[in-house]
Each structure stands twice: as C-alpha cells, then as structure tokens.
C-alpha cells in the first residue's frame with residue numbers, strides 16, 4: 001500500500017459514520033362520535049377542526065437506528081407503546097428500547113388510555129390498535145425515507161407563554177380539597193386574587209430544538225420540546241391537536257420547500273409541564289374566540305424556533321445510543337382512612353340506573369359532590385392494584401444531546417434537575433412517554449398539596465420522582481460519550 005493510500009484509509013477509518021434521517025406523519029384522527037377525553041366529562045366529538053397525527057423521525061448513524069414519535073393524544077397507555085414498538089421491530093428491526101413514543105397532551109382528542117389506568121397491561125381496544133399500527137407505519141415510512149442528513153441542536157428561551165399554575169395562598173383562603181383537608185397550595189386559583197402569595201415552583205422557559213436537514217439543503221424534520229401543558233380553547237365537541245398541531249403547521253410553512261417531496265415534518269413534544277399552563281394569574285388576558293390563544297402561542301413559538309434554526313451549526317454525524325429500563329415503583333398508598341372516606345362518599349351518592357351519576361338539586365347543581373365522588377372511585381381502584389407500577393424510563397443519546405423520558409405529567413423542576421444533573425452537554429426531558437402514570441410532583445410538592453398531588457391524580461409513591469430521576473441519570477451516564485469523543 002502506498003503511503004498516500006494508507007493515509008486515505010486511516011482518515012476513512014477515523015471519520016465518524018455519516019448520519020441519515022427520515023421523517024413521516026401518520027394520521028390518527030378517530031371517527032366523529034368518539035369520546036373526547038380531556039374535559040371534565042367525556043363527550044362525543046362532532047367536528048374535526050384539525051387532524052391528529054403521530055409524527056415520526058428516524059435517525060441512523062450507520063450502526064444504530066433510533067426513532068422519535070410524538071402523538072396528538074392526551075396520553076397513551078403503556079400497552080399501546082409496547083404494541084407499537086413490537087410492530088416497529090417486526091417491520092424495521094429497530095429494537096423497542098431505541099424507540100421513543102410520547103403524547104402531546106392535547107385535551108381535544110380520542111383516548112388511548114383504556115379503561116383501567118392503574119393496570120400495567122391492557123388488552124387493546126380498536127382505537128388503541130389503530131394508533132399502535134399508525135405509529136409503526138409512520139416509523140416504517142420514515143425508515144423508507146432515510147437519506148444523508150446533517151444535524152444541529154439549539155435552545156431558545158420563550159418565557160412568555162409558561163406560568164406555574166400552583167400558588168401558595170394566604171392562610172384561610174384555600175377551600176378544602178375533595179378529601180376534606182386544607183392544602184397549602186391551590187392549583188389554578190382565581191386570577192388577580194388578593195390571596196395569591198407566590199407561585200409554588202419554577203417554569204422551564206427553554207424550547208429544545210433538534211433539527212435535521214439534507215446536507216446543505218432542504219430541512220427534513222425538527223423535533224422540538226417545550227414545557228407547556230397545552231393551551232386549550234378548542235371549539236365545542238371538536239377534535240384538535242391544540243397548539244402542538246398549529247405549531248407544526250406554522251413551522252412547516254416557514255421552511256423553504258416545507259411541502260416538497262418528501263415533506264418536512266415538524267414535531268412538538270411535551271417537556272416537563274405538569275404544573276405549568278398558559279394563564280398569567282396576575283395579569284390575565286381577556287378570553288378570545290376558540291383557537292385564538294392556541295394560534296398566538298403556536299405561531300410565536302414557531303417563529304422563535306425558526307429564528308433559532310438560522311443560528312444553528314450543522315454537523316454531518318451524531319453517534320446514537322439508547323437505554324431503557326422499567327423499574328417497579330409502588331403506587332401511591334391508600335390507607336384505611338382514605339378508603340373509609342371513599343366508601344362514605346359513595347354511600348351518600350344518589351344513584352341513577354347504570355351509573356354513579358348524582359341526581360337531585362342538592363348534588364347535581366354542585367361540583368363539590370361530583371369531584372369527591374370521582375376521587376372516591378379513583379382511590380378505590382388505586383387500592384385494588386395488585387402489582388407495583390411498571391414505570392418505563394428511557395435515555396437516548398443523539399450526538400451530545402440526551403433525552404430522558406417520563407411516563408407522567410412531570411413537574412417543571414424535575415426536568416430542570418435532569419438538565420442540571422445529566423452528564424451530556426445538552427439534555428432535556430420528554431413527558432407522557434410510553435405510558436400514562438398520572439402527575440409526577442416532587443416530595444416537596446406532595447407536602448404542599450393541591451390538585452396534582454391528590455391520590456388519584458398522583459398515582460405513584462411520594463419518592464417516585466427521585467427514584468426515576470436517579471435511574472435516568474444512571475442511564476444517561478451509561479450512554480455518555482467516551483472521554484476521547486468529547487471536544
């Protein structure tokens with residue numbers, strides 16, 4: 001071998017493998033008449049304002065493939081993720097631990113949560129089967145569309161749309177919770193109330209942006225993550241992907257040739273927004289027409305993400321790695337006092353044939369009864385769970401970016417702590433991934449009380465967030481770049 005040939009082959013051996021990326025969006029809109037689940041009581045859908053999608057991005061570093069999927073759903077049961085990942089492996093060979101499937105948390109969609117939310121395993125219903133199939137089809141199509149790609153990462157702070165919705169209140173101003181106790185914190189207190197002291201936790205204003213494009217050319221996809229619960233304000237009995245869908249449309253319109261072939265795919269996953277919403281308690285906006293506020297937030301966010309993309313530095317490679325674990329964590333304990341309370345509430349409930357619906361002027365005109373009745377059912381179901389919760393957790397490495405996942409409505413400070421503790425330079429969490437296991441407050445917040453911490457809203461033991469974070473950090477350390485890879 002000549003010396004120049006030797007140099008060429010050494011350079012080739014040392015060069016990082018080229019990256020490929022492909023993306024596709026699968027329609028998952030359910031038929032009209034499907035029950036919309038995000039509201040206080042489910043109601044049949046009468047109109048589709050905008051279609052629901054499972055949006056997929058597949059990355060391939062030459063050795064490893066990973067898939068990121070975001071679904072326009074309130075949440076998905078663990079069994080839906082298990083089935084979708086089984087179908088994906090069958091069709092593409094991508095192992096289940098390398099596939100991240102999460103829900104946006106739109107409150108105007110059909111449900112894939114199934115009947116018993118506290119069951120680790122469910123037999124899938126028709127819509128759950130359909131969604132699993134469509135997710136798998138989307139990933140398969142993204143694999144078909146794999147092509148050489150460049151990758152870039154950026155974050156941009158957009159603090160103006162996120163507010164912590166949990167407030168410390170002046171003593172004596174918090175009404176009793178459904179269990180008859182008084183919390184220190186009230187969730188969504190009245191706006192401009194003189195009893196507001198301060199928000200009980202932080203917000204995370206950062207949008208994390210992972211962008212893919214053809215080398216020097218057309219954009220392929222953007223996977224972005226923002227820690228906002230949802231915006232809401234859809235039309236009556238409408239199906240809608242909320243601001244998540246409007247954002248994706250707006251970001252696509254901002255791309256050159258966004259509707260080309262294959263089309264650009266925008267994605268917006270939910271970060272850690274369990275305690276975050278879009279309502280400024282101190283300076284509330286006047287109510288607007290349906291979709292108005294969603295559009296304002298989505299279009300502003302899309303413009304800011306697009307502007308951040310202009311400053312990105314692109315790379316032709318990104319080593320990929322994945323870890324998945326499923327620790328068993330105890331459910332929130334339901335003690336004898338709580339069970340006695342639940343039995344008492346149910347015993348007092350007037351019944352109508354076929355259900356636990358309160359009747360009569362005294363009950364039907366007040367939510368003070370409907371809410372305890374709903375919690376009576378929830379705590380009884382929680383108490384009946386035989387095995388501990390299977391809690392799917394995942395850490396993905398994409399170059400020097402690390403994504404950690406949680407199957408819960410995760411509080412903002414948990415995501416902030418993941419960012420602080422992760423050994424990789426750019427880290428963020430995605431919530432509502434691979435399952436739906438209620439709200440995830442920290443132990444401090446469980447002490448403070450409030451809606452998200454009530455047994456039946458919060459499903460897991462008080463220390464769950466610490467156990468989950470430790471497990472995620474451990475997995476992140478396992479996939480951390482080798483010291484010689486670090487720049």
Ligand SMILES: [Zn+2]
Pocket residue numbers: 105229409
């Ligand atoms: Zn929620």
